[in-house]
Amino acid sequence: xxKHKQQKYPDMNQEMTVFxxxxxDGRYEQRIFDKLVALDEVREVHSVHGSIDIIxxxxxxxxxxxxxxELLSQFILATIRKWTGVISTQTLIPGISKIKTKENRLS
Amino acid sequence: xxKHKQQKYPDMNQEMTVFxxxxxDGRYEQRIFDKLVALDEVREVHSVHGSIDIIxxxxxxxxxxxxxxELLSQFILATIRKWTGVISTQTLIPGISKIKTKENRLS
Amino acid sequence: xxKHKQQKYPDMNQEMTVFxxxxxDGRYEQRIFDKLVALDEVREVHSVHGSIDIIxxxxxxxxxxxxxxELLSQFILATIRKWTGVISTQTLIPGISKIKTKENRLS
Amino acid sequence: xxKHKQQKYPDMNQEMTVFxxxxxDGRYEQRIFDKLVALDEVREVHSVHGSIDIIxxxxxxxxxxxxxxELLSQFILATIRKWTGVISTQTLIPGISKIKTKENRLS
Amino acid sequence: xxKHKQQKYPDMNQEMTVFxxxxxDGRYEQRIFDKLVALDEVREVHSVHGSIDIIxxxxxxxxxxxxxxELLSQFILATIRKWTGVISTQTLIPGISKIKTKENRLS
Amino acid sequence: xxKHKQQKYPDMNQEMTVFxxxxxDGRYEQRIFDKLVALDEVREVHSVHGSIDIIxxxxxxxxxxxxxxELLSQFILATIRKWTGVISTQTLIPGISKIKTKENRLS
Amino acid sequence: xxKHKQQKYPDMNQEMTVFxxxxxDGRYEQRIFDKLVALDEVREVHSVHGSIDIIxxxxxxxxxxxxxxELLSQFILATIRKWTGVISTQTLIPGISKIKTKENRLS
Amino acid sequence: xxKHKQQKYPDMNQEMTVFxxxxxDGRYEQRIFDKLVALDEVREVHSVHGSIDIIxxxxxxxxxxxxxxELLSQFILATIRKWTGVISTQTLIPGISKIKTKENRLS
Numbered sequence: 001x002x003k004h005k006q007q008k009y010p011d012m013n014q015e016m017t018v019f020x021x022x023x024x025d026g027r028y029e030q031r032i033f034d035k036l037v038a039l040d041e042v043r044e045v046h047s048v049h050g051s052i053d054i055i056x057x058x059x060x061x062x063x064x065x066x067x068x069x070e071l072l073s074q075f076i077l078a079t080i081r082k083w084t085g086v087i088s089t090q091t092l093i094p095g096i097s098k099i100k101t102k103e104n105r106l107s
Numbered sequence: 108x109x110k111h112k113q114q115k116y117p118d119m120n121q122e123m124t125v126f127x128x129x130x131x132d133g134r135y136e137q138r139i140f141d142k143l144v145a146l147d148e149v150r151e152v153h154s155v156h157g158s159i160d161i162i163x164x165x166x167x168x169x170x171x172x173x174x175x176x177e178l179l180s181q182f183i184l185a186t187i188r189k190w191t192g193v194i195s196t197q198t199l200i201p202g203i204s205k206i207k208t209k210e211n212r213l214s
Numbered sequence: 215x216x217k218h219k220q221q222k223y224p225d226m227n228q229e230m231t232v233f234x235x236x237x238x239d240g241r242y243e244q245r246i247f248d249k250l251v252a253l254d255e256v257r258e259v260h261s262v263h264g265s266i267d268i269i270x271x272x273x274x275x276x277x278x279x280x281x282x283x284e285l286l287s288q289f290i291l292a293t294i295r296k297w298t299g300v301i302s303t304q305t306l307i308p309g310i311s312k313i314k315t316k317e318n319r320l321s
Numbered sequence: 322x323x324k325h326k327q328q329k330y331p332d333m334n335q336e337m338t339v340f341x342x343x344x345x346d347g348r349y350e351q352r353i354f355d356k357l358v359a360l361d362e363v364r365e366v367h368s369v370h371g372s373i374d375i376i377x378x379x380x381x382x383x384x385x386x387x388x389x390x391e392l393l394s395q396f397i398l399a400t401i402r403k404w405t406g407v408i409s410t411q412t413l414i415p416g417i418s419k420i421k422t423k424e425n426r427l428s
Numbered sequence: 429x430x431k432h433k434q435q436k437y438p439d440m441n442q443e444m445t446v447f448x449x450x451x452x453d454g455r456y457e458q459r460i461f462d463k464l465v466a467l468d469e470v471r472e473v474h475s476v477h478g479s480i481d482i483i484x485x486x487x488x489x490x491x492x493x494x495x496x497x498e499l500l501s502q503f504i505l506a507t508i509r510k511w512t513g514v515i516s517t518q519t520l521i522p523g524i525s526k527i528k529t530k531e532n533r534l535s
Numbered sequence: 536x537x538k539h540k541q542q543k544y545p546d547m548n549q550e551m552t553v554f555x556x557x558x559x560d561g562r563y564e565q566r567i568f569d570k571l572v573a574l575d576e577v578r579e580v581h582s583v584h585g586s587i588d589i590i591x592x593x594x595x596x597x598x599x600x601x602x603x604x605e606l607l608s609q610f611i612l613a614t615i616r617k618w619t620g621v622i623s624t625q626t627l628i629p630g631i632s633k634i635k636t637k638e639n640r641l642s
Numbered sequence: 643x644x645k646h647k648q649q650k651y652p653d654m655n656q657e658m659t660v661f662x663x664x665x666x667d668g669r670y671e672q673r674i675f676d677k678l679v680a681l682d683e684v685r686e687v688h689s690v691h692g693s694i695d696i697i698x699x700x701x702x703x704x705x706x707x708x709x710x711x712e713l714l715s716q717f718i719l720a721t722i723r724k725w726t727g728v729i730s731t732q733t734l735i736p737g738i739s740k741i742k743t744k745e746n747r748l749s
Numbered sequence: 750x751x752k753h754k755q756q757k758y759p760d761m762n763q764e765m766t767v768f769x770x771x772x773x774d775g776r777y778e779q780r781i782f783d784k785l786v787a788l789d790e791v792r793e794v795h796s797v798h799g800s801i802d803i804i805x806x807x808x809x810x811x812x813x814x815x816x817x818x819e820l821l822s823q824f825i826l827a828t829i830r831k832w833t834g835v836i837s838t839q840t841l842i843p844g845i846s847k848i849k850t851k852e853n854r855l856s
Binding site: 017033037042048052055094098100 | 124126140144149150151152153154155156157158159162197198199200201202203204205206207
């Protein structure tokens with residue numbers, strides 16, 4: 001993704017993936033689910049039934065001069081945490097990630 | 108619901124995706140991370156720093172005659188929960204999921 | 215229940231039992247208790263006084279082509295989580311269960 | 322205990338049902354499950370995968386002169402909480418219960 | 429303990445002490461504190477600043493034919509849990525208690 | 536504030552009451568209970584069955600020149616938190632307390 | 643800091659530092675952040691994204707004749723806990739603190 | 750944001766401040782406290798008595814090409830989480846911070 005930029009400014013814009021765990025008011029759950037799906041930064045939304053209600057996987061483009069947490073603050077405070085029915089959010093920023101590609105799995 | 112499909116059984120083996128949230132003893136964290144990656148059913152492993160330590164995304168092949176929870180029990184009890192250093196696990200089974208493909212995002 | 219079907223499609227419609235732990239606003243507790251009892255799928259309702267307020271035992275008929283979690287989502291999102299006064303719910307799906315019958319106990 | 326009183330005071334020995342939520346070390350989970358099933362007072366044992374690991378339904382015979390909580394203490398402290406691998410227990414004593422009988426459900 | 433009294437049944441109404449841990453909306457905290465103090469069954473009210481906000485010590489007169497938990501339900505559901513600003517309550521029923529009297533301490 | 540009292544120092548040693556909530560390993564519960572009772576500063580010990588296992592009421596003599604929290608640290612770190620089987624402790628320091636005396640209640 | 647007073651009344655007015663962990667309704671988060679910064683007693687405010695939303699570092703001047711917890715109660719109940727959007731607060735009073743000065747670090 | 754600075758790279762190594770909340774085994778608390786103080790990256794260590802035991806304030810030098818979370822992982826996994834007696838850690842990365850300087854406060 002965005003390979004050509006990398007030749008000049010290698011690593012300058014990297015992706016950062018985070019998971020957001022939400023507790024929501026059940027009366028707004030469907031609406032919140034749909035609004036999450038509609039956000040460009042959101043890659044996956046899962047409605048679950050444990051001690052939390054929704055897991056969201058988000059990919060943000062890292063801006064090297066601001067911190068990841070600043071970026072995250074801007075994103076979350078301007079969107080999800082503003083919505084009616086969102087009771088609490090916890091964001092988990094992976095320090096180390098291992099994601100298997102389909103090819104990996106088959107080989 | 109969708110009875111006629113049963114004659115051909117095209118959907119008999121569907122995938123079920125679950126997320127497992129782990130708290131682990133830090134002295135075993137690297138080893139547990141590596142053992143998770145080595146499991147065939149595991150698709151993603153993320154080391155995080157919130158109230159939990161590791162998020163795992165697992166895909167199991169649904170066996171229609173046993174329940175999802177039975178499958179899950181067999182998988183988790185026989186693997187992760189047996190490992191030294193695993194303090195607690197919480198499994199989240201998505202009831203509704205929306206995953207965007209790369210094509211979706213670009214278009 | 216539904217014995218005759220079992221001869222032809224053994225296990226095709228099995229029961230799935232789940233426990234739902236609720237935290238509720240005390241002002242709506244009696245009303246929520248009564249609405250839970252009125253649901254066909256609900257077998258037991260217990261008002262307790264620990265870190266949760268109500269335990270519910272629910273039996274759903276498994277639909278083999280959709281996952282247990284899909285079924286559960288449809289049931290919970292359409293009923294309990296829509297009610298005023300329900301603060302949070304956690305659903306526990308047994309993977310392995312052992313229930314003693316009265317006969318077992320006496321013998 | 323106190324059998325003879327039952328002739329004159331027919332309500333003197335009532336049953337009290339409680340739920341015990343357990344978190345256990347996964348390496349001992351199967352053994353703890355089996356030991357729970359073997360206890361006379363235990364009616365149901367469910368292995369689950371949420372923020373807790375096992376739900377137990379227990380029926381104790383109420384001894385009117387000691388409190389329910391004393392009885393419970395004697396039972397739990399002498400059994401479950403003594404076992405290797407039991408990390409934490411939470412007991413929930415129902416104040417109000419509604420249990421549907423099979424007849425209720427069919428009619 | 430107090431064996432001889434049992435002959436006359438003077439202990440048929442014994443006291444049961446419980447602790448109630450409350451989380452409250454801060455805007456109602458003073459009002460809830462005062463309403464707690466005004467309840468006859470309440471012996472102590474402490475405003476604290478940890479993961480809970482108020483600890484209450486309550487003494488109920490045990491009614492031997494109903495269970496402690498029934499009594500407790502009637503008391504809590506009819507009073508505290510009905511009040512505006514009470515977010516959650518957890519009741520702790522002592523199974524074994526040791527309370528030192530002033531004389532004990534001095535001697 | 537209240538400077539003149541300092542000349543006479545009548546309030547120099549006041550009592551501070553705190554509650555300590557403990558989670559303990561069940562195998563050590565009886566021993567920990569007994570050791571708590573044996574501490575001079577401990578006024579009440581209650582074995583309970585909720586999300587915590589033991590409630591302790593402690594009275595410390597306030598030393599005006601050190602902070603309450605320093606005193607508490609010295610007490611707790613030197614005693615309870617050193618004992619085998621104590622898994623976690625949470626201390627709650629009342630900011631405002633209302634304790635009814637027996638006379639209050641009767642009048 | 644305030645050296646000259648110490649000659650006459652050594653330690654009589656000491657500072658007490660506490661941390662307050664807040665969960666807030668996201669719609670009020672920015673407003674609460676600003677109101678916290680405006681309080682004289684507040685030294686640091688950090689918006690975070692874990693299981694809590696805001697960390698506040700507060701310095702209160704100890705009044706030797708009232709307890710730290712009384713002071714804290716007066717401060718928190720009169721300010722933060724009264725604000726719309728504050729869901730829960732937990733106050734942590736350090737018993738032992740070690741703060742490195744810039745000079746310490748460089749040397 | 751701050752584009753022109755990139756030419757000179759004066760901000761290439763910025764500080765990132767995080768808070769780490771620890772639960773520890775009380776028998777190791779003093780030793781862990783001392784080891785924390787000895788770490789260069791640690792600025793403040795506070796022993797507290799709430800639902801957590803120790804608050805640590807850490808300053809890491811941001812390495813612009815790796816993410817904050819990667820840095821944090823390397824630091825925490827290589828140090829604190831490896832120590833005997835550390836039961837759990839939660840790291841809070843501030844997205845927005847406001848720290849008053851001494852001058853600010855006095856003026």
